[in-house]
Amino acid sequence: MATATTSETATDTDTDTDTDTRPAPDPRVSAFCSSEPVDPFHAIAYASQVYSSDPFDVDSIHRGARDVLRRLVGRVREPSSSVSGASVGRMLLLLGEAGCGKTHLMRAFRNEVHATSHGYVGYMQMTAYTEDYGRYVLNNLVESLDKPYDEARSRESGLMRLSNAVAEACRAGGEGSGATALDGDDALDRLREGAFAPGQPELDDLVRGLADRVAFDARFNSIDLDLVQALLYLQAPVPRIKASVLKYLRCEDLSAHDRRDLGGLVPRTYAAASQWMIQRLGELTWAVGRAPLVLCVDQLEDMFDLGDAPARFRRVLATLCDITSRLPTAVVVISCLENFFDEVKRHLTQPISRRVTAGPGPVELPAACDRDQVIALIGRRLQSLFGAAGVAHRPEDPTYPLPDALVRRLVGLGARDVIDEVHRYRERCIAKGKMVDYPFDGEAEPTAAAARELERKVVAIEQSWNEARTTGTIVVPSDESELAAILAEALAACSAELSAGSGSGCGTGAGRIAATADGRFVSVEPIRLLVGVCNKAPQGGGLSRQIDEVIQKAGGRIPVVVRSTAFPVSRTAAVVQQLAKLVSDGGRRVVVEDSEWRAMMALATFRAGRETDPVFAAWVGRTGPLTGLASLRVILGLDHHRPGAPGGPASGPAGTAVAGPERDGSTGPGHRPEA
Numbered sequence: 001m002a003t004a005t006t007s008e009t010a011t012d013t014d015t016d017t018d019t020d021t022r023p024a025p026d027p028r029v030s031a032f033c034s035s036e037p038v039d040p041f042h043a044i045a046y047a048s049q050v051y052s053s054d055p056f057d058v059d060s061i062h063r064g065a066r067d068v069l070r071r072l073v074g075r076v077r078e079p080s081s082s083v084s085g086a087s088v089g090r091m092l093l094l095l096g097e098a099g100c101g102k103t104h105l106m107r108a109f110r111n112e113v114h115a116t117s118h119g120y121v122g123y124m125q126m127t128a129y130t131e132d133y134g135r136y137v138l139n140n141l142v143e144s145l146d147k148p149y150d151e152a153r154s155r156e157s158g159l160m161r162l163s164n165a166v167a168e169a170c171r172a173g174g175e176g177s178g179a180t181a182l183d184g185d186d187a188l189d190r191l192r193e194g195a196f197a198p199g200q201p202e203l204d205d206l207v208r209g210l211a212d213r214v215a216f217d218a219r220f221n222s223i224d225l226d227l228v229q230a231l232l233y234l235q236a237p238v239p240r241i242k243a244s245v246l247k248y249l250r251c252e253d254l255s256a257h258d259r260r261d262l263g264g265l266v267p268r269t270y271a272a273a274s275q276w277m278i279q280r281l282g283e284l285t286w287a288v289g290r291a292p293l294v295l296c297v298d299q300l301e302d303m304f305d306l307g308d309a310p311a312r313f314r315r316v317l318a319t320l321c322d323i324t325s326r327l328p329t330a331v332v333v334i335s336c337l338e339n340f341f342d343e344v345k346r347h348l349t350q351p352i353s354r355r356v357t358a359g360p361g362p363v364e365l366p367a368a369c370d371r372d373q374v375i376a377l378i379g380r381r382l383q384s385l386f387g388a389a390g391v392a393h394r395p396e397d398p399t400y401p402l403p404d405a406l407v408r409r410l411v412g413l414g415a416r417d418v419i420d421e422v423h424r425y426r427e428r429c430i431a432k433g434k435m436v437d438y439p440f441d442g443e444a445e446p447t448a449a450a451a452r453e454l455e456r457k458v459v460a461i462e463q464s465w466n467e468a469r470t471t472g473t474i475v476v477p478s479d480e481s482e483l484a485a486i487l488a489e490a491l492a493a494c495s496a497e498l499s500a501g502s503g504s505g506c507g508t509g510a511g512r513i514a515a516t517a518d519g520r521f522v523s524v525e526p527i528r529l530l531v532g533v534c535n536k537a538p539q540g541g542g543l544s545r546q547i548d549e550v551i552q553k554a555g556g557r558i559p560v561v562v563r564s565t566a567f568p569v570s571r572t573a574a575v576v577q578q579l580a581k582l583v584s585d586g587g588r589r590v591v592v593e594d595s596e597w598r599a600m601m602a603l604a605t606f607r608a609g610r611e612t613d614p615v616f617a618a619w620v621g622r623t624g625p626l627t628g629l630a631s632l633r634v635i636l637g638l639d640h641h642r643p644g645a646p647g648g649p650a651s652g653p654a655g656t657a658v659a660g661p662e663r664d665g666s667t668g669p670g671h672r673p674e675a
Contacts, residue, residue, distance in 0.1 A: 028382075029401045031389035033429045038388055040381040041423035043416040044455070045103040046462055048628040050110060050123045051147040055384060057108045058376040061101055061415060065094060065363045069109050069333065072360065073118055076292045076329055089292075089330030091320070093356055095338040096365030099416030102335040105365070106296045109333070113294060114150045119331070120158055120285045121294040126316060127302040127463040130471055133319040134274035135251070137295065139470055141278060142249050146595035148630060155630060157593055159249075160566065163234040165288035169217050170210045170232075191235045193539065193570060204263035207232045219287045224280045226265055231284075233262055239535045239564035240478045246594050251277050252473075275319070279326040286329045294331045295323070301340035302463060310347035317348065321355050338364065367414035374410045375399055377418050403438040424451060454618060461619040468606045469599060476564075476597040480520035480533040483597070487531060487562065488522045490600040490632060491515035493607065496620050497627045513636075520546075521553060524636075530554040531635060534561050538568045544575045547582065559587040560635050566591060592631040599629060 040056065059066070072090050096102050110121040124140035142159075149158040156164075170188055191206050211229045214220050220228065230248050233241050244258040248265060251273040259265065268276060282293035297320065300313065317334075324330045334356070341362075345353060356362075369377065379398030386393045394400065399407050406425060410418045428436050477483060492515040499512075514525045522531040532550035536542030550559045559582065567589060568576050579589055603625055610616040626632055633639055 026401065027389075027391045028386055028393075029435060031386050031391045032382075032401055032426060033432075033434055034389065035430050036389070038385075039423065039426070040384045041419050041426060042622055043099070043419035043423070044459065044622070045107055046623040047123070047125050047466060048623055048625055050103070050107045051144070051151070052628070052630075053111055053152050054104065054107055056377070056380045057104065057111075058373055058380070058415075059108075060376070061369065061373055062105050062365050065105060065365055066108070066112075068092065068360050068363055070112075072331055073113060073292060073294065076331060077118060077290055088355075089324030089327050089332065091324055091332045091334070091356055091358070092360060093341070093362040094333065094335040094365055095341055095362050096335070097367045097414065098337060099414040100365045100367040101415040102365060103298055104415065106298055106333065106335060110294075110296060111150075114158075115152065117150075117289070117291070119292045119294045120145065120149075120162070121296060123296045123298065124470075125299045125302070125463075125466050126297060127299055127466045129467060132274070133316050134272070134278075134322075136470065137297075137319060137323070138274040138278055139250055141281070141295065142246065143470070143595045143598075145281075146246070146593050151630065155591070159231075160234065162285065162288065163231040166214060166228055166231045166284070167210070167235050169220065169288065170213045188235065189570070191232070192237070193568065193573070203236065207263060223284055223287055227277075227280050227284060230262060230265060234565075237565050237568060238537060242565045243476055243478065243594060249277065249281075275322055275326060278323055282327040282330050292329045292331050293327065294333065295320070297332065297334045299336075300334060301337040310344050313344045314347055314349070314352070317352050317356055321352055324355070368412045369410070369415055369418055371411045373415075374407065374413075374418055377415060378402065378407070378410075378422060381419070381422075401435055403435075406438045409439075420451075420455075427451075454615065457615040458619045458622055461616060462623060465603075465606055465619075465623075465625065469602045472602060472605075474598045474601050476594055476601070478535075480535055481517070483533045483535075483562075483564065483592075484517045484520045484522050484531070486597065486600050486604070487533070487592075487635075488515040488517035489604055490626055491522065491524055491531075491635065493603070494626050494632060494636065496617065497624045521550070523557075527636070528557040529560055529635070530557045531560040531562055533563075535564055538573065538575045543568070544578055547575070547578055551582065551587070554587075558637075561587065561589045562631075562635070563589070563591055564594070564597070588634060588637070590631050590634045596629045596631050599625065 045054075069092065072092055076090065094102060094105070106123065110123060113119045113121050122137075122141035122144040124137060124144075130136045145158040145162070147157060148155050149161045167188055171185055187206050187210055191203075191210065207229050210232050211225055214223075214228050214232075215225060230245050233245050241261050244254065244261040247254055247258060248262060248267055251268045253269050254262070254265070254267045259267075278293070285291045285293050297316075300316065320332050320334070324332055345357075348356070375398050379393075379395075382399065383393040402422065402425070406421070410421055413421070425436075425438060477486075492513055495513045513527065516523045520533045522533075523529070524531060530550060530553055532546065532553070534543055534546035534550065536546050538544070547561055550561055553559075561579070561582065567579060570576060583589060607616075627636075627638065
């Protein structure tokens, strides 16, 4: 393995000769010592990154735990493992030291389950102060479902995938109902075409009729019919209806308008409603595709700082045990620091303790990385770094230009420490403008201590953000001009993240972004975009006229059509052909999911008063709370600016901004899910 030394890379700049015969510096060294490419050497995985693929995942790290997780889901899905054959769901406790890669493992697990269509995963971090953990779990589950199910293949959300699966059951259902399959197809097509406004009796009749057909399907004998109707309402491409459905799923109270939008559905707002809804959603995922509901509960140890930790720990585990008792097809994966669990486990009741520690767990996650794992951790990040700089990575020298002394030092450290050490070394090389000797001299130690303290403060900001994002009550407006104002503020705020490097190596090349709202339009400069919120129904030409207006107003700018629900998909519809031409001419069409609107609104409040805080700026740069949102990446075309970055970025989703309906967020009603 070739490595770099100071003598290989440093040049004598004081020598003045007419002919410089010195060899040109290796471009990999130049890239490593430059602050221009995005820094892939940030070790902590943040919540916003869990929903995107991880190009740096090393499968050999925690391979034993990965195998246990696969077997756990596989056993639930075995034909012999029927719902009636199991009385309770499965629980698995993962224990490890800080920095051993627990969150990275959950991210990899979520991506694998969705890539194989083996379940629906809800992810949550137990860092928030709350008195109702059932509601907290439900809110995080609904938010997880509203994220792209498998972003590498499609922008379709897990919730829309589930709705489509229920809708497809309408085609097969209806035996004994006196209806024909053609009747179901026709009704479903009419619903998807959005021919009716919210609250119209015809719309409600369509949904009820389709729900009745689902009820004749034997798979849905025990499924709650109100939940089926709520998900069928998502097939109507009407933003206001989707907002009402999400409130229903979160067990929030519904206004009179919301109830009319959903045909009079009564919200579940009683004390245990959250656990009831989680159970019903899990029963539905199983009915439509034999898919378990998987809950990944991370960072349980962070409750230690919230006060009364033992009681809160006991209540959280009691809530999770209650869910698995209600739902035999549930899988709950809990990660926790080993020393914290040892401290609080004595406060658990015996039934809860037995449930949590029963086989196949607890599984202990080793912290130490062997040499091959160290090389893989470093090599993949260097490959991304070089790709962003347009430099070729050489597999035969996977860790070049790192000194061999540094690589040897990393063997036996935890994954986080491996990446942190390389990050500190690279920062020193950037400061000197060349490769520096390793080990460091004494002056580097205070810098390392300062870096660790900054990391601790950044994690504290992340915990505060998680609480603000998941426990606050946020109502997404339906007015298009209000949505445009939210979008303009978020797009302008992306500047800080892009300048800090969290745009995942895909800068816009435009410097600071200025975004100005005017009615339902947003002008974005200097990258020359005109974004228009287009939430009108396709019937009657409303949506088509809105799209035309965006194109006409754009002039020489790139037109971007934004919608809060799925675009029409009928191949014969004129608006679909209009959208196809928009994309082929270089425009963009984007669906902004409800969870993304909520994130933009929550961050605007969270950011107030923190703009000048250097720790907040560091957090923004590390986590990319806005540039990690798939819709904003598509609007800004960020993923078009990643020269040769294999596998996509670390902190945001990979994708192509305008490459057809399944990549630009328009996948929705009509897309046939994989069962």
